[in-house]
Amino acid sequence: MENCTIARAMEILGERWTLVVLREVFNGVRRFDDMRVRTGIPRQVLTNRLAMLVEQGVLRREPYREPGSRLRHEYRLTGKGLDLWPVLVAVLGWGDRYLADPEGSPLAVTHRDCGAEVRAALRCAEGHEVTDPRDVLPRPGPGARRRV
Amino acid sequence: MENCTIARAMEILGERWTLVVLREVFNGVRRFDDMRVRTGIPRQVLTNRLAMLVEQGVLRREPYREPGSRLRHEYRLTGKGLDLWPVLVAVLGWGDRYLADPEGSPLAVTHRDCGAEVRAALRCAEGHEVTDPRDVLPRPGPGARRRV
């Protein structure tokens, strides 16, 4: 199972703080210190995570300069990073359902056009909505290798 | 941001092997040694992950006995665990898109009824499909605490 894409994805996403960092970036927080203060991630870890995410092409480091301030860098999502929205929304949905405080989730995601709440849903290529997880069948894909 | 549900979820899901274990369970692999051989996870780590997942209520440990064999235990998904399908499918989709070998993904998920491929999609409560990640607006939710 060395070519398992879930394992590979988790090597990037599974580093305990990675998704928290990404949530901040999706939220519009792009600066090192803002992230640090808002999340409480240790500096060193944040430095490492950001560097890793840049190296993986999920974020890119962009110079910017505010008037009266020196040149700095901010972190922005690449296309690869933007495509993580469904992952983030799915995790958020699950967390909200099972791990939220009684008063509810601290974060909501809404549709720009209509303002309604956005959730992650499963649907098949034929357009059917999949509601029961038991209706999903895992099967070997094209890149599957036969185990002995 | 101590009540952030993403951080809480990642405390469970973010342990580098957790989703790989869950993928196996979703795949129908329920036994310790099968998982170990298929994934290459070190015994100790697998023991810890399984215990943690049971403690968190994602898996439950069920006794079973095969004829001519002694009593053993297998690991099965709880409702809380089954609800992780969207997360897993979202991660799988992302991994397939950006991290797969040229020959493709080793795992496909299909709809039981029609056999078509299942993917994670974003949609809002009004029923709109959300295709562009930029159409999603993050906002403070009911449980948000004002930062000073």
Next chain:
DNA sequence: AGGCTAGGTCTGATTGACAGACTCAGCAAC
């Protein structure tokens, strides 16, 4: 010149991952 600020580095203690060897219960074959 001195202080402030964003974005880091350096250091040392604690925790986690990992490999490899060992354990242990029950069945089975000799």
Next chain:
DNA sequence: GTTGCTGAGTCTGTCAATCAGACCTAGCCT
């Protein structure tokens, strides 16, 4: 009835990662 096998672990030692806290640095402001 002892030997061996198998599934599901535990024990041990090494090496890497996390974390907290102090330190550093470039450029701006006073």
